[in-house]
Each structure stands twice: as structure tokens, then as C-alpha cells.
Amino acid sequence: EVQLVESGGGLVQPGGSLRLSCAASGFTFSDHYMDWVRQAPGKGLEWVGRTRNKGNSHTTEYAASVKGRFTISRDDSKSSLYLQMNSLKTEDTAVYYCTRGGLGSYIEYWGQGTLVTVSS
Amino acid sequence: QSALTQPASVSGSPGQSITISCTGTSSDVGGYDYVSWYQQLPEKAPKLMIYDVTNRPSGVSNRFSGSKSGNTASLTISGLQAEDDADYYCSSYTSSRTLVFGGGTKLTVL
Numbered sequence: 090e091v092q093l094v095e096s097g098g099g100l101v102q103p104g105g106s107l108r109l110s111c112a113a114s115g116f117t118f119s120d121h122y123m124d125w126v127r128q129a130p131g132k133g134l135e136w137v138g139r140t141r142n143k144g145n146s147h148t149t150e151y152a153a154s155v156k157g158r159f160t161i162s163r164d165d166s167k168s169s170l171y172l173q174m175n176s177l178k179t180e181d182t183a184v185y186y187c188t189r190g191g192l193g194s195y196i197e198y199w200g201q202g203t204l205v206t207v208s209s
Numbered sequence: 210q211s212a213l214t215q216p217a218s219v220s221g222s223p224g225q226s227i228t229i230s231c232t233g234t235s236s237d238v239g240g241y242d243y244v245s246w247y248q249q250l251p252e253k254a255p256k257l258m259i260y261d262v263t264n265r266p267s268g269v270s271n272r273f274s275g276s277k278s279g280n281t282a283s284l285t286i287s288g289l290q291a292e293d294d295a296d297y298y299c300s301s302y303t304s305s306r307t308l309v310f311g312g313g314t315k316l317t318v319l
Contacts, residue, residue: 124308133212133313134247134255134298150307153210191260194302195245199254 091115091198093187098203105177109203111170111187118168119143122190125161125172127183128202135183137161139190140170155181177207213238213299213311220317226287229314231299232280237309239280243302246275246284249313250295258297259284286316294318 097109111123122145125137138151140161149161160173170187184202191197214232221227231238231246238244242262247255257266259275262282272287282301286293299311 126310134249134300134310136300136308136310139308150305152307186254191257194241194243194308195257195260195300196247196255196308197257197260197266199256201254 091189093189093198093200095185095187095200095203098185098205100206100208101177102209103177103179103207105207106173106175107177107205109172109174109185109187109205111172111200113168113170113187113189116189118163119165122193123161123163123170124188124190124196125170126186126188126196126199127181127205128186129180129183132183137172137185141193174205177205179207181205182207210237210303210305210307210309213301213309215297215299215311215314217312218315218317220319221289222319223289223291225289226285227289227316228286229284229297229299229316231282231284231301231311233282233301233309234280236304237301238277238282240304241302242277244275244277244282245300246273247298247300248293248295249298255298289318291318 092114124139158176186202187200188196189198246259249255
């Protein structure tokens with residue numbers, strides 16, 4: 090059974106940093122694209138970014154809204170995905186979902202999410 | 210990359226069929242057969258319902274179907290049931306090698 094468990098969410102001040110982690114199990118982590126998707130309170134889904142699989146050299150892509158501030162990384166030896174968030178803004182407040190991509194064109198599995206609140 | 214356009218809400222009675230549209234551009238929906246649909250129940254994580262325009266993952270009811278014409282994709286739910294009451298989001302792969310979501314549609318089963 091595929092399981093994705095996020096951690097690291099919490100309250101942070103504007104301009105601050107936070108690192109989210111995602112522990113994956115139930116599949117061969119290195120074979121898969123992994124994405125982060127977020128959802129602001131009461132709002133819709135927003136794709137944040139992705140890291141491709143080992144066969145695609147772990148290359149990354151980002152949404153324009155986070156490019157230059159957020160960094161996605163992975164450790165295949167630990168089946169773990171990370172999201173380093175810097176220069177946080179109030180509009181980054183959201184539930185952040187760790188997800189497994191399906192061949193790069195869709196999101197196949199979702200974690201339960203972790204809430205990040207950016208507020209003074 | 211602008212969000213894909215979906216109607217804010219749709220409704221239908223049990224047993225009826227409804228269709229939710231998802232409009233993009235030639236750089237996303239119209240350019241690739243990579244449209245997917247997600248169902249989100251209240252306080253739950255989204256669930257994949259349709260991928261690559263028309264394909265259903267194992268375990269998803271065949272009452273759910275997808276299609277595409279030009280820059281607009283559609284999700285059709287036939288034989289509406291109370292359990293279908295949820296938010297639905299479309300998504301597409303884009304020419305920038307990213308994904309983009311629609312704004313979401315709230316389906317109310319009357």
C-alpha cells in the first residue's frame with residue numbers, strides 16, 4: 090500500500106523559512122516523480138513543483154509563484170521528499186500535500202497534508 | 210501559467226448525469242492528452258478519478274468518464290449518487306513541463 094506522510098508544518102513569521110518532509114513507503118521511491126501541491130484555506134489546489142525520478146536525473150520544476158524561494162529535493166536512500174521554503178509570504182499559508190506523480194502527467198497518490206501558516 | 214477555467218458549481222438530482230468543463234489553452238489542455246480529474250471530499254485529500262483524458266484508475270466507478278475537444282476537457286458523472294457530492298478539480302500538463310489545476314467545481318447532489 091502506497092503511503093505518503095508529511096511532517097514539518099507549523100507557524101512561521103513572514104520572511105522566515107520552513108522545511109517540510111515526506112516519508113514514502115509501499116513503492117520503489119526512486120522510480121517515481123514526486124510533486125508538492127498546496128491548498129490555501131477554503132481555496133483550490135495549486136501545483137508547487139516536482140522532482141523527477143532517478144532515470145531523469147532528479148531534475149526539478151517549479152510554479153512561477155514559488156520559483157527562487159522554494160527548493161524541492163529527495164533522498165532515494167531514505168524514500169524521502171523535502172520542500173525547503175524560504176522568504177515565506179502570508180499567501181504561502183496552505184495545506185501542503187506530498188504526492189506521487191503518475192508518469193509525469195498526473196498525480197496518482199496524495200498524502201494527508203501538513204498545514205503551514207505564515208503570520209506575524 | 211494561469212489556472213484552468215472550471216464552473217464554480219454544478220448540481221443534479223440522484224440518477225441524473227452532469228458534466229463539468231475545464232477550459233485551457235493550446236499550451237496545456239489543447240496541446241496534450243494529459244488532462245486529469247480529482248475528487249475532493251470535505252476535509253480529505255484529493256483522489257484521482259480520471260487520467261490522460263479518458264482513463265480510469267482501478268477502483269474508480271465507470272460512472273465517471275472523461276473527454277476532450279480542442280482546449281476544453283470534460284468530466285461526466287452518470288447516475289449521480291449522494292456520495293458524489295464533492296469538489297472536483299481538473300489538471301493538465303503544460304508546455305512549460307509543469308502541471309496546472311483548474312479553480313475547482315463544487316458538485317451538489319440535490
